[in-house]
Amino acid sequence: MLKIDHLTKRFGGLAAVNDVSTTIETGKINAIIGPNGAGKTTFFNLISCVHRPTSGTITFEGRDVTSLRTDEVARLGVARTFQTTALFDGATVLDNLIVGHRLRTHSGLFDVLRGSSRLREEERICREKARAALDFVGLSHIAQRLAGDITQEERKRVAFALALATDPKLLLLDEPAGGVNPEETLGLAELIRKMVRHGLTVCLIEHKMNMIMSLADKILVLSYGEKIAEGTPAEIRANPAVIDAYLGSDHAGV
Numbered sequence: 001m002l003k004i005d006h007l008t009k010r011f012g013g014l015a016a017v018n019d020v021s022t023t024i025e026t027g028k029i030n031a032i033i034g035p036n037g038a039g040k041t042t043f044f045n046l047i048s049c050v051h052r053p054t055s056g057t058i059t060f061e062g063r064d065v066t067s068l069r070t071d072e073v074a075r076l077g078v079a080r081t082f083q084t085t086a087l088f089d090g091a092t093v094l095d096n097l098i099v100g101h102r103l104r105t106h107s108g109l110f111d112v113l114r115g116s117s118r119l120r121e122e123e124r125i126c127r128e129k130a131r132a133a134l135d136f137v138g139l140s141h142i143a144q145r146l147a148g149d150i151t152q153e154e155r156k157r158v159a160f161a162l163a164l165a166t167d168p169k170l171l172l173l174d175e176p177a178g179g180v181n182p183e184e185t186l187g188l189a190e191l192i193r194k195m196v197r198h199g200l201t202v203c204l205i206e207h208k209m210n211m212i213m214s215l216a217d218k219i220l221v222l223s224y225g226e227k228i229a230e231g232t233p234a235e236i237r238a239n240p241a242v243i244d245a246y247l248g249s250d251h252a253g254v
């Protein structure tokens with residue numbers, strides 16, 4: 001689905017991502033792990049075209065997307081969530097989703113001003129998609145609650161719904177279980193599995209090792225911007241370089 005060839009991103013003298021090649025496989029849960037500052041977020045920013053790489057290429061479904069803009073790659077089917085989800089806290093959960101979806105659709109100012117039929121049709125579609133996404137992530141019961149009043153775990157689900165409403169093929173999740181308790185983490189992991197069962201491909205960054213080891217089909221390990229290992233959870237758990245750089249001997253049996 002996504003092929004990364006010799007990807008490098010330098011910030012001044014620092015190579016945040018250094019000559020990384022990998023693939024993100026269709027219909028799988030792909031995980032990226034590594035210590036703080038390893039380059040995981042930068043890697044996501046490159047894939048979602050927030051940053052241009054210093055060198056290397058990114059190919060999505062056979063097409064070179066290295067130099068596209070974020071909205072262009074989003075339209076091809078790459079969506080992402082962020083470590084923290086910015087919501088309009090004074091608006092309802094449903095309205096946040098409708099606005100989030102509207103920001104990604106096509107009507108220009110002219111359509112808005114003359115209230116065109118295209119705009120009304122888009123509004124209807126946005127509302128429907130927002131409701132469908134809320135239902136999918138299990139939040140229909142809080143559609144009318146103010147976003148400022150929902151829990152951290154519900155915010156994570158809203159972030160998923162915002163990304164899903166754009167009909168992505170590849171979903172990039174940045175710490176999808178950050179700041180939620182162990183029971184909620186299990187619920188979010190189940191939701192990620194459900195997304196894959198419905199045909200999505202997932203790539204996620206996460207520090208919670210238990211979650212990663214039970215969820216991921218494939219793990220890429222970054223350290224100081226470089227790929228130090230790649231493989232199944234069992235392979236990664238047993239890899240001496242990974243234990244050394246990241247897991248530590250305490251985690252070797254996780």
Ligand SMILES: Nc1ncnc2c1ncn2[C@@H]1O[C@H](COP(=O)(O)OP(=O)(O)OP(=O)(O)O)[C@@H](O)[C@H]1O
Binds near residue numbers: 014034035038041
């Ligand atoms: N826009 C930027 N300008 C300069 N340096 C940056 C920029 N973004 C990231 N870096 C640096 O690149 C390196 C990798 O950072 P990055 O945020 O990608 O790591 P990470 O693995 O996501 O870390 P964490 O787990 O803490 O989120 C760090 O040394 C960071 O300071």
